[in-house]
Amino acid sequence: MAMQDEMVRAGTHIRNHMLNFINSSSLKCAVELGIPDVIHRHGGPITLEELVDALAINKAKADHLGRLMRLLTHSGFFVDAKIKDHDGYALGPPSCLLIKDHPFSLASFVLGATGPVFAGPWHHVSEWFHNNDSSPYQTAYGKTFWECASQDPEVNHHFNQAMARNSLLVMSLVRKYCRDVFEGLDSLVDVGGGTGMVARTFADEFPDMKCTVLDLPHVVAGLEGTKNLVYVGGSMFEVIPPAQAVFLKMMANFGGGERKLKEWVKIFNDAGFFDYKTTQVGLMSLIQLFP
Incomplete structure (x- = not known):
């Protein structure tokens, strides 16, 4: 029995x-x-x-x-x-x-995460383990996600919209629990900042902070800044505009990685940072690095 x-x-x-x-x-x-x-x-x-x-x-x-x-x-x-x-x-x-018009709506994020662009590659993971492709997305569609986004305006639009909506919710939590982290900074660059939802929040919250959004040219094309927000087209692997602080929201899909804390610490140390502080924000963590 x-x-x-x-x-x-x-x-x-x-x-x-x-x-x-x-x-x-x-x-x-x-x-x-x-x-x-x-x-x-x-x-x-x-x-x-x-x-x-x-x-x-x-x-x-x-x-x-x-x-x-x-x-x-x-x-x-x-x-x-x-x-x-x-x-x-x-x-x-x-x-x-x-609700689609809710200021922190995740409707577009749900549609993106459950649609073929995100969910489709999961049907090819076992195949991907046998080949040399950089990600299951490449195995499924014959190109990387970033190549697809640069060539397909619709994919680019929906992805950026989903990221912007998610960023709004994330930044509301950062603003509530971690505002003191950013007080006193005179400049900040958001690396891979998409359409600038995060940087725009910083710019509105801290009018004296000069904020820069760095992302690929097709992502920032046509976007207009404000008196303390500018967009720069380029690659983070080539050059990052100088600023007092660099902000990155790490990606775990489309070639990104999920890491344990000790793996993060090795990356921090290898990059020349020898002190760090973590702040839990919901299911996420804000990690501050200090040289």
Whole structure:
């Protein structure tokens, strides 16, 4: 009996991981349909019938929408709500960040992370382990992500939009918990700063700080700065504009790496930094390096 129980637990564990894509795919579907936006505009809990009408979907698939909502409710994105004698749904705390016009909306980030550009390469990881490609993205599409972004304006736009939205949320946390880190600086360069959402936050928060965004020419093309914010097209591997502080938000995908602290410390030391301080910000850490 004990062995049978263990087999059931093992099988359940495998199935949970094997089918976990259903959770992210359902979340993607909710954002694509605009379900959080509809409930938000409704001004309160909404019945399934009202949701079907507002989404203008095929009414014959109302039951399937109900299944989707039950799954997303179980995942915490929505909450059950009684409306007279009818079952209904209200926004859960996470779904507020899926409303497209929310100042810290992660809707575009969700669509990017669950779309083919990000998710597709994961189907080629085992193949990638056998070849010399720099990343699974290159194995999947025959070119690096950065080459694709430089050649495809749509990919470039959606990626930069997703990064900007994510950066807004990150910077709200940095501003709340780590503002003192940046007080007194007269200049800062954001390396790989994309469309400048992070640097623009610094520039607004510290009017006397000169902020520079360094990114590839196709990323910053056409972007206009302000009196204390400028854009520079170039590569971080060639030259970084001089500044009192250099800001990098490290990437873990598309050829980036995820490192343990001791691995980070070796990189710091090899680069000539011998002191550092870490500040936990949610699931992320702000690392300060000192020469």
